[in-house]
Amino acid sequence: xxxxxxxxxxxxxxxxxxxxxxxxxxxxxxxxxxxxxxxxxxxxxxxxxxxxxxxxxxxxxxxxxxxxxxxxxxxxxxxxxxxxxxxxxxxxxxxxxxxxxxxxxxxxxxxxxxxxxxxxxxxxxxxxxxxxxxxxxxxxxxxxxxxxxxxxxxxxxxxxxxxxxxxxxxxxxxxxxxxxxxxxxxxxxxxxxxxxxxxxxxxxxxxxxxxxxxxxxxxxxxxxxxxxxxxxxxxxxxxxxxxxxxxxxxxxxxxxxxxxxxxxxxxxxxxxxxxxxxxxxxxxxxxxxxxxxxxxxxxxxxxxxxxxxxxxxxxxxxxxxxxxxxxxxxxxxxxxxxxxxxxxxxxxxxxxxxxxxxxxxxxxxxxxxxxxxxxxxxxxxxxxxxxxxxxxxxxxxxxxxxxxxxxxxxxxxxxxxxxxxxxxxxxxxxxxxxxxxxxxxxxxxxxxxxxxxxxxxxxxxxxxxxxxxxxxxxxxxxxxxxxxxxxxxxxxxxxxxxxxxxxxxxxxxxxxxxxxxxxxxxxxxxxxxxxxxxxxxxxxxxxxxxxxxxxxxxxxxxxxxxxxxxxxxxxxxxxxxxxxxxxxxxxxxxxxxxxxxxxxxxxxxxxxxxxxxxxxxxxxxxxxxxxxxxxxxxxxxxxxxxxxxxxxxxxxxxxxxxxxxxxxxxxxxxxxxxxxxxxxxxxxxxxxxxxxxxxxxxx
Numbered sequence: 001x002x003x004x005x006x007x008x009x010x011x012x013x014x015x016x017x018x019x020x021x022x023x024x025x026x027x028x029x030x031x032x033x034x035x036x037x038x039x040x041x042x043x044x045x046x047x048x049x050x051x052x053x054x055x056x057x058x059x060x061x062x063x064x065x066x067x068x069x070x071x072x073x074x075x076x077x078x079x080x081x082x083x084x085x086x087x088x089x090x091x092x093x094x095x096x097x098x099x100x101x102x103x104x105x106x107x108x109x110x111x112x113x114x115x116x117x118x119x120x121x122x123x124x125x126x127x128x129x130x131x132x133x134x135x136x137x138x139x140x141x142x143x144x145x146x147x148x149x150x151x152x153x154x155x156x157x158x159x160x161x162x163x164x165x166x167x168x169x170x171x172x173x174x175x176x177x178x179x180x181x182x183x184x185x186x187x188x189x190x191x192x193x194x195x196x197x198x199x200x201x202x203x204x205x206x207x208x209x210x211x212x213x214x215x216x217x218x219x220x221x222x223x224x225x226x227x228x229x230x231x232x233x234x235x236x237x238x239x240x241x242x243x244x245x246x247x248x249x250x251x252x253x254x255x256x257x258x259x260x261x262x263x264x265x266x267x268x269x270x271x272x273x274x275x276x277x278x279x280x281x282x283x284x285x286x287x288x289x290x291x292x293x294x295x296x297x298x299x300x301x302x303x304x305x306x307x308x309x310x311x312x313x314x315x316x317x318x319x320x321x322x323x324x325x326x327x328x329x330x331x332x333x334x335x336x337x338x339x340x341x342x343x344x345x346x347x348x349x350x351x352x353x354x355x356x357x358x359x360x361x362x363x364x365x366x367x368x369x370x371x372x373x374x375x376x377x378x379x380x381x382x383x384x385x386x387x388x389x390x391x392x393x394x395x396x397x398x399x400x401x402x403x404x405x406x407x408x409x410x411x412x413x414x415x416x417x418x419x420x421x422x423x424x425x426x427x428x429x430x431x432x433x434x435x436x437x438x439x440x441x442x443x444x445x446x447x448x449x450x451x452x453x454x455x456x457x458x459x460x461x462x463x464x465x466x467x468x469x470x471x472x473x474x475x476x477x478x479x480x481x482x483x484x485x486x487x488x489x490x491x492x493x494x495x496x497x498x499x500x501x502x503x504x505x506x507x508x509x510x511x512x513x514x515x516x517x518x519x520x521x522x523x524x525x526x527x528x529x530x531x532x533x534x535x536x537x538x539x540x541x542x543x544x545x546x547x548x549x550x551x552x553x554x555x556x557x558x559x560x561x562x563x564x565x566x567x568x569x570x571x572x573x574x575x576x577x578x579x580x581x582x583x584x585x586x587x588x589x590x591x592x593x594x595x596x597x598x599x600x601x602x603x604x605x606x607x608x609x610x611x612x613x614x615x616x617x618x619x620x621x622x623x624x625x626x627x628x629x630x631x632x633x634x635x636x637x638x639x640x641x642x643x644x645x646x647x648x649x650x651x652x653x654x655x656x657x658x659x660x661x662x663x664x665x666x667x668x669x670x671x672x673x674x675x676x677x678x679x680x681x682x683x684x685x686x687x688x689x690x691x692x693x694x695x696x697x698x699x
Contacts, residue, residue: 008035008062009043011147018143022136024128026050039086040096042105045144046082049136052112053119055082056137059096059106060148067103069557070145070153072138072179074160074168078277078465079111079129088348092526093161098550101685102557104153105145109137111167113465116277116406126199127174130167130467134158135175142178155561159183159553162489162524167467169478169497176475181560183552185481185545186524188493189462191500192469200469201459203438204493205278207255208271211487213430214252215265216311216369217245225249226262226533230541231668232603232695237262244307254445255433256492256576260541264487264523267341267531271488275372275429276388276400282460283425289435289457293428298455300431308430313368313423316378319415321361323396326354338393340531345390345398349409357410359398365421372426375399380417382410388426436460442492442576472500477559479515479566481552483522483545484578491578494518515559517589518569519548520580521691537638540670543689551590551677551686567623584619584651592627592673594618594692603695608662612696616655618673626679627653628687629672634659636668636693649679661698668693 112133165187482494569589626649
């Protein structure tokens with residue numbers, strides 16, 4: 001074990017006296033114990049459990065920052081890393097600096113597996129990956145904290161988003177002796193009886209196929225759909241589309257895709273990763289569907305080949321160049337905007353080494369639809385490895401895959417090696433949702449009198465790394481936060497756990513132990529990590545949701561420790577859509593509620609040189625604090641350079657401004673309003689914001 005000689009470490013931690021509660025895990029060990037100054041001063045302790053792949057990292061800040069709390073973030077996606085919040089994930093989601101502000105230490109687990117692989121000692125056991133590895137790691141962290149601080153934490157919390165939002169409720173459900181509260185955000189899944197050990201059968205990944213299909217079918221027409229649904233647009237996204245394009249876009253909305261987030265259909269992010277991680281599994285466990293799609297009546301591939309044949313790829317190609325993470329991030333060859341989608345992943349992969357090979361340039365490919373395409377290495381040292389295209393630019397394909405393919409990518413591949421490029425499975429996946437219908441009301445339009453319209457196949461199993469289904473049965477408090485514009489976990493996923501709690505605990509338990517909040521105008525990742533349209537910056541229609549999450553964690557600690565239940569958000573849910581009330585008094589929650597008019601409407605068409613009047617109304621729900629900033633971006637470029645001069649943090653602000661536009665063009669004028677619970681103008685954290693835009697067209 002490496003032990004730092006820093007004077008900040010004056011004790012040697014022992015684990016011999018720890019008694020493992022779960023027999024899956026062997027005796028724990030520590031292989032690193034050192035003081036680190038970054039990203040926040042802390043004692044960094046790394047180790048694992050013998051006989052399995054479970055690893056953990058504990059981050060113990062100085063005692064002056066410790067208020068006897070433990071915070072356990074659960075990594076997104078499939079997890080597999082015990083240091084995610086020490087890197088890019090920490091930058092995105094608060095990390096250790098936030099935990100120190102909250103008065104705690106932080107523990108991470110790799111959720112029982114390394115990368116996207118299955119632990120050979122555990123096998124395909126979703127209970128281990130879903131909660132048991134995390135719970136045992138957190139329990140051990142308390143044993144270590146008692147040695148570091150002189151006492152174990154009095155209160156413990158588990159939280160996480162996306163895949164972490166999927167698994168953090170399971171930790172509370174099955175680790176009630178370890179945790180007091182949970183804050184999942186952007187989660188989703190299925191419901192089953194408490195104690196299930198079965199893998200999840202869920203439509204959650206199924207519906208992504210419909211989104212990809214809309215992107216594929218619409219091509220450049222997606223931009224007219226985006227424009228129609230923006231502020232001041234026509235409101236009719238179907239104008240100019242063919243019958244089949246209209247059908248698929250309508251299906252996407254009915255399945256719950258968030259209105260107003262159509263830009264992300266053209267710029268898919270993490271959803272395509274999910275395809276790459278489960279594509280092999282879907283084809284193995286649902287081989288009948290992927291064969292039937294091309295060979296039987298009732299399936300588009302057989303009945304209407306004209307809908308897919310123009311995009312079909314099935315050919316052999318040669319590797320011209322292997323692209324490394326450092327080349328993608330630093331070489332002028334990859335500086336163009338077409339490579340922007342792949343750069344966040346390159347930043348994460350660069351941690352494995354600057355020469356890590358994450359993409360290939362191919363020659364000799366057929367023309368066709370590249371996203372989701374299978375790339376199987378046929379020759380050379382990596383022969384047999386199956387990957388899938390998650391992003392592309394020209395002939396450069398960025399790929400990911402399952403198990404070793406996820407870890408190795410194009411390791412061992414050399415120029416001249418041959419690959420098979422085949423997108424038949426992905427094209428079939430684009431219509432998968434029609435043939436895998438659940439009993440969720442969002443699927444009712446795919447049935448008549450309860451009978452599915454299309455031939456049906458079993459709902460697919462999710463990866464065992466996603467854990468088991470929710471039960472809603474737990475001790476403690478749980479706050480669920482969901483986003484209205486999440487293109488990866490659509491709004492209908494935000495109401496599932498509420499139903500699980502009501503079924504398991506009844507109305508009384510729902511009232512006492514569950515809280516649901518909506519964050520308006522928030523996506524799956526902060527806007528700084530998302531691409532912008534040429535005419536409108538992403539930061540003018542999406543907010544950074546992390547201040548909302550941090551405020552939520554503060555409210556969760558007060559709920560657990562002081563019995564003060566947090567304010568919920570009121571909403572209605574119908575036809576796959578969540579609608580929030582338009583006043584703060586009715587909506588409640590913690591976010592400012594805004595309205596903005598340009599010359600009295602959502603759109604102002606004016607001549608150059610004409611003054612436009614803007615009327616902004618902003619209000620913070622009672623108890624949520626006061627408004628500390630109102631900023632204007634007059635051109636929609638993400639530059640909020642014009643701020644109102646506020647002298648006190650009131651709950652309400654009504655502002656009227658005049659602006660002259662001299663240059664012909666279309667502008668999305670945006671107001672950003674920020675509140676703070678304590679009305680602190682100088683606060684650097686928990687600055688809860690919302691946005692509102694109007695369109696000004698200058699002729």
